[in-house]
Amino acid sequence: MIEARELTKTFQDKKRGTIQAVDRVSFRAEPGRIYGLLGANGAGKTTTLRLLATLLQPTSGGATVGGFDVAREPEKVRTQVGFLAASTALYGRLTAREMIEYFGRLNGLPPAEIRTRIKRLAAELDMGEFLDRRCDKFSTGMKQKTSIARTLIHDPAVMIFDEPTLGLDVMTARAIVRFVRECRDRGKTVIYSTHVMSEVEKLCDTVGIIHDGRLCAEGTVAELRARHGVHDLEEVFVRIVGEEERK
Amino acid sequence: MNWRNIVTVYQKELKDSLRDRRTLMSTIIIPTLVMPLLTFGVGKVMASVISRAQEEIPTVAIIGGADSPGVVAALKQAPKLRVVAVPADWRRAISDKKLRAAVELPAGFEAGLKAGAAPEVRVYNYSGELKSDLGARAVERFLTDLRERTVGERLKERGLPATVARPFEFQRENVAPPEKVGGNLFGGIVPYLIIILCFSGAMYPAMDLTAGEKERGTMETLLCSPVARGDIVLGKFLMVLTGSLSAMGFMLLSMGLTATIGGTMMLGGGAMKVGAATAGKAAGVLPMIDPLGLVGVLAMVLPVAVLFAAAAFTIALFAKSYKEAQSYLAPMMIVVIMPAVIGMLPGIDLNARLALVPLLNLSLVCREMLSGVWHWNYIALIFGSSCVYAAIALMLAVKMFQREDVIFRA
Numbered sequence: 001m002i003e004a005r006e007l008t009k010t011f012q013d014k015k016r017g018t019i020q021a022v023d024r025v026s027f028r029a030e031p032g033r034i035y036g037l038l039g040a041n042g043a044g045k046t047t048t049l050r051l052l053a054t055l056l057q058p059t060s061g062g063a064t065v066g067g068f069d070v071a072r073e074p075e076k077v078r079t080q081v082g083f084l085a086a087s088t089a090l091y092g093r094l095t096a097r098e099m100i101e102y103f104g105r106l107n108g109l110p111p112a113e114i115r116t117r118i119k120r121l122a123a124e125l126d127m128g129e130f131l132d133r134r135c136d137k138f139s140t141g142m143k144q145k146t147s148i149a150r151t152l153i154h155d156p157a158v159m160i161f162d163e164p165t166l167g168l169d170v171m172t173a174r175a176i177v178r179f180v181r182e183c184r185d186r187g188k189t190v191i192y193s194t195h196v197m198s199e200v201e202k203l204c205d206t207v208g209i210i211h212d213g214r215l216c217a218e219g220t221v222a223e224l225r226a227r228h229g230v231h232d233l234e235e236v237f238v239r240i241v242g243e244e245e246r247k
Numbered sequence: 248m249n250w251r252n253i254v255t256v257y258q259k260e261l262k263d264s265l266r267d268r269r270t271l272m273s274t275i276i277i278p279t280l281v282m283p284l285l286t287f288g289v290g291k292v293m294a295s296v297i298s299r300a301q302e303e304i305p306t307v308a309i310i311g312g313a314d315s316p317g318v319v320a321a322l323k324q325a326p327k328l329r330v331v332a333v334p335a336d337w338r339r340a341i342s343d344k345k346l347r348a349a350v351e352l353p354a355g356f357e358a359g360l361k362a363g364a365a366p367e368v369r370v371y372n373y374s375g376e377l378k379s380d381l382g383a384r385a386v387e388r389f390l391t392d393l394r395e396r397t398v399g400e401r402l403k404e405r406g407l408p409a410t411v412a413r414p415f416e417f418q419r420e421n422v423a424p425p426e427k428v429g430g431n432l433f434g435g436i437v438p439y440l441i442i443i444l445c446f447s448g449a450m451y452p453a454m455d456l457t458a459g460e461k462e463r464g465t466m467e468t469l470l471c472s473p474v475a476r477g478d479i480v481l482g483k484f485l486m487v488l489t490g491s492l493s494a495m496g497f498m499l500l501s502m503g504l505t506a507t508i509g510g511t512m513m514l515g516g517g518a519m520k521v522g523a524a525t526a527g528k529a530a531g532v533l534p535m536i537d538p539l540g541l542v543g544v545l546a547m548v549l550p551v552a553v554l555f556a557a558a559a560f561t562i563a564l565f566a567k568s569y570k571e572a573q574s575y576l577a578p579m580m581i582v583v584i585m586p587a588v589i590g591m592l593p594g595i596d597l598n599a600r601l602a603l604v605p606l607l608n609l610s611l612v613c614r615e616m617l618s619g620v621w622h623w624n625y626i627a628l629i630f631g632s633s634c635v636y637a638a639i640a641l642m643l644a645v646k647m648f649q650r651e652d653v654i655f656r657a
Contacts, residue, residue: 011652012652053471055470055471055655056651056655057651075473075475076473079473083471085467087464087467088464088465088467088468088471089463089465089467090465091259091263093266093267094259094262098259102255103472105255106255106469106473107473108473150468
């Protein structure tokens, strides 16, 4: 489970001064459900997810991920998390097997267990053909499969996806969406950030709309539609963001 | 600190780096080739240029001398000189390397000699230009012979023995063992090469493991793992240190092989011909490097390699891309070379103050150790201070890695 409480992050910039990237964001993501973070570019989605994955430290507020506090127990949090983003790349000079094995070892798994899990993941993700080839020669689809295997090697209870379909072709994006659903079906807590409305409609059980670092609205897609009296999710989003800017 | 994680990170970085062509070039290939290239390549070219210049009979112009036909005739007959007509602008001809040297005989030179006056002869050359210097030296040798002949004739005229002007003879003989001769000869260049290679060996892995990872997007992937950031830094730092030490190791290995295989060549016609000829002739044997001195150098270099690895790591970590890291680290090479060059200069001796100056202290103490001189108090001071500098640099590297504005610098 993920629970964010008044999560805040500010950055200091020489030119722009203090930047409030995440402003008192609170929400709860449950096991077996997908929580979608919907927002425009620069809204604060990535910073929020980086805070939850303990890549960044909160300026104030806090969060618990898989039962551990992000500020006090960052390493324990990371044992519970699988983080997949467009910005998390693969080591080009390693083979897919070496890449997955490395992250298995970093997660403290014994070698025999790593071998068993790689075999299972390779079969599930149909990686047999390229498992022992170097990642720098991979197609986008192969890279995504290897990244997925890397995030799953330690069987985390929480999966964080930061715009994972960004820049992918339709087929690869569909495979990712299918994989996200599978994670939910296995009872994992899933948090999924995107700015693509159709993905939210297809995937998310609960949606949080983020704008200027603030969580402006939260609910199921149906609840949000009903609250604003329109069916089109894009129109719902525009209205919520518009109201937020008028405040 | 979890050693299991540190070793895991290190092993991965080692495997990754061994597959990186740029790292292999800077840590193995260049250090292995540098000594044979210097010795057999550049050295051979240098030796051949010098020997060709020595074989050339220099062109010399005689200015004046119309009233000194004897000296002019002797100059023209000198086998090591080729007298040519005086060009209109002989000074420019020397500067333009068309004429090697000129000798100016004052008016009434021969008459003056006979009268017992001390006329002054001037020799003109292009100072610092090898062939012109050799030409001037040939003229000076002729003039020295002429002077000695004149002295001999005058003594004979007065019925005095030659020993009046030359009361005793002397001869120089080397008493230093070949290790010391070799140490003195190579003592400056070896630490210089070690310092350069140690730094360049650290440079490429440092850039690849920090800025390179940021650029390729793998840094964020790595930070998602539950490994503590301090452990990641140490694992990566050990790889950078491996790069630095392997560059030095391969250079020393190659130097040893070059000296063994091409030792005779080095003295016969190789790179060190000019310098070694003096030392080697005096010693009567091939100059060698004291193996104990070499062990001492290795021990002293260790904390400096740690310093280099940590400093290169910290600087490269700050950069957003490989290219940016290169632009930060390339000028650092000059900062590294400067103290090494100063350490090679004659007349700069180790003292307590210089023993605290990083790199310069290493350069100076290595020169002494390779010549068999062991100042234990300075050695302890240098080793201790280098360890302190290395520890500070490593702490800084760990601290930098904890900073979000450095790791996620966009």
